Amino acid sequence: MAFDFGAVTVVDSHTEGEPTRVVVTGGPDLGSGDLRARADRLVGEFDSFRSGVICEPRGSEVVVGALVCEPVDASCAAGVIFFNDVGLLGMCGHGTIGLVTTLAHLGKIGPGHHRIETPVGIVSAELHDDGSVSVANVPSYRYRAGVPVEVPGYGVLVGDIAWAGNWFFLIGEHPFAVEIENRQQLVAAATATRLALIRQQIAGEDGGLIDHIEFFAAPRTSRGSSRNFVLCPGASFDRSPCGTGTSAKMACLFADGKLKPGELWVQEGILGTSFDARIAGATDGRIHPVITGRAWITAESTLHFDPRDPFAGGIVFP
Numbered sequence: 001m002a003f004d005f006g007a008v009t010v011v012d013s014h015t016e017g018e019p020t021r022v023v024v025t026g027g028p029d030l031g032s033g034d035l036r037a038r039a040d041r042l043v044g045e046f047d048s049f050r051s052g053v054i055c056e057p058r059g060s061e062v063v064v065g066a067l068v069c070e071p072v073d074a075s076c077a078a079g080v081i082f083f084n085d086v087g088l089l090g091m092c093g094h095g096t097i098g099l100v101t102t103l104a105h106l107g108k109i110g111p112g113h114h115r116i117e118t119p120v121g122i123v124s125a126e127l128h129d130d131g132s133v134s135v136a137n138v139p140s141y142r143y144r145a146g147v148p149v150e151v152p153g154y155g156v157l158v159g160d161i162a163w164a165g166n167w168f169f170l171i172g173e174h175p176f177a178v179e180i181e182n183r184q185q186l187v188a189a190a191t192a193t194r195l196a197l198i199r200q201q202i203a204g205e206d207g208g209l210i211d212h213i214e215f216f217a218a219p220r221t222s223r224g225s226s227r228n229f230v231l232c233p234g235a236s237f238d239r240s241p242c243g244t245g246t247s248a249k250m251a252c253l254f255a256d257g258k259l260k261p262g263e264l265w266v267q268e269g270i271l272g273t274s275f276d277a278r279i280a281g282a283t284d285g286r287i288h289p290v291i292t293g294r295a296w297i298t299a300e301s302t303l304h305f306d307p308r309d310p311f312a313g314g315i316v317f318p
């Protein structure tokens, strides 16, 4: 694999605790196809670039990458492909907040509305004067409710399956303490649940892989509506309340008649940070979720990929 990706410059940020690394310049030539085709090409032909940017020693399994691309739709400010230590993400709410904050930091956009193309559709983001960002995610819906899954070592867990730019399994009733101190047990239980879903061939519509597992608990604060823990694809958990996970939760609440368009939903994450969320409207049973949060710039760097470096493509754990 040649590691000639030009000068790869990145801006790092965190959104309510969850890191995003935006690749601003450099990277492989993915052609000019639609974002889905370019994303498939990224992991199909240039996967060492994905792992080199995200994995140790340059990053870690917690980081979500955002490769800025030329959009196909000229009404969009940017196109973006999200990825992490194990592969692609369809959409990423915290990552979009990080991307918008980064583009503003670089002087490429100002306050106002911006359309952004992703492999799963166009989202829009509003950069507010106070620096917070509201993301209007892709239409989201609950696909199946109350699905039992036998999880070895944990018994039967029952969850809903929802789409919000990624596939989620959302579990409200469970024996786990949704506390940061309990993260190892949460990661183990959520990983066992994801494996059980795969083995029992429980999937999203059209066989979509359910790669995000979400546990819920009562909020910690009087302002909060709920608290969550979200296992991301791979072995890491979302430090933020997860933008797509919050969208999936609102889709389930809407389907149950428990959240109406316009009502505020404050989703607390495992670190105690929160997203303010609302359903902007609904079409054919699909909600239009809007998630608001903040990101903070943490670094601007140039990444080096020396072909003689045995870990130029990152350390990829088996």
Ligand code: PYC
Residues within 6 Å of the ligand: 018, 064, 089, 091, 092, 093, 094, 095, 232, 238, 240, 241, 242, 243, 244, 245
């Ligand atoms: O905020 O949507 C999100 C997200 C997905 C995975 C990590 N964060």
